[in-house]
Amino acid sequence: MSDTWDFEARLRQALAPVEPPADLELRLQTTLGSLVELAADELEGWELRAIKDPRNWPRTVLGPAAAVVVGTGAAVGLVVLRTRGGRRGRRAQSRNALELAQKTVRDAGREALRVFQDIAR
């Protein structure tokens, strides 16, 4: 027991804590301080650059507008396609051109309503 105790005491002596160099704490403090400032400056600079740079405008402003335009175009295209699909049936049921036009407008309205209900879902 006493041998082990002696050995542990010697081990403690051998592995004595090592004092860091005097300038290490200061250097660390400076490095950390610089990092914090750098991060704040960089963030601020990036935000300003992002606002000023026209290349970033599409993402922030034009992006949603473009999405609305593209989306609306696609929906209208779908209505036209679906309305055209029933063209033969309408032609067979219509007695003249006026009646055909009326049926086409009515079907287009019905298809438009369906497409926008699908989008809303």
Added chain:
Amino acid sequence: MEAASDKARLDAAFTDLYRAHLRDVYSYSYYRVGNHHDAEDLTEQTFLQAYRHFERAQRESQGRPLRPWLIRIAHNLAANYYRDRSRRPQTTIDDAGALPELHTTESLVENREDLNRILACVQQLPDDRREALIMRFALGMDNREIARALGRSDGATKVLLHRAIRQLEELVKTEAGTETV
């Protein structure tokens, strides 16, 4: 405004942390890498990494001491250091010989040979045993702290320490025996 004061509070807490544990991290790094230059680098890297994750660590520690967390960061970085070093030319004997240069007071000089032998044998131990001994004897960490730093249970850590001391004692005896022959 509130976020700014939170940040200031966090920075102040971090300053306290590194002032309190700079010596621990440095000692650990030094005994792991064996020279002052790399120990300084490792210490710096440890605190930089700790700073990045400090907020989360503080939140998750639930008031427990953060020293094991810091030492765990140093431990992981030291593992990377060894991995990188294995790709480069082997460490020179001067690096390994740098350890005993620390103990320069007169009382230590008297036991210098003995202590040098112990340190040399510490370096021969398996990694986990060597680290446990450094944490216990150089940093004065208790079993629970060492367990947290190494990611082991308290019981497993106790066994690890016991075996490390036993193995080291045997190694030192063998070394002393061969030197006197």
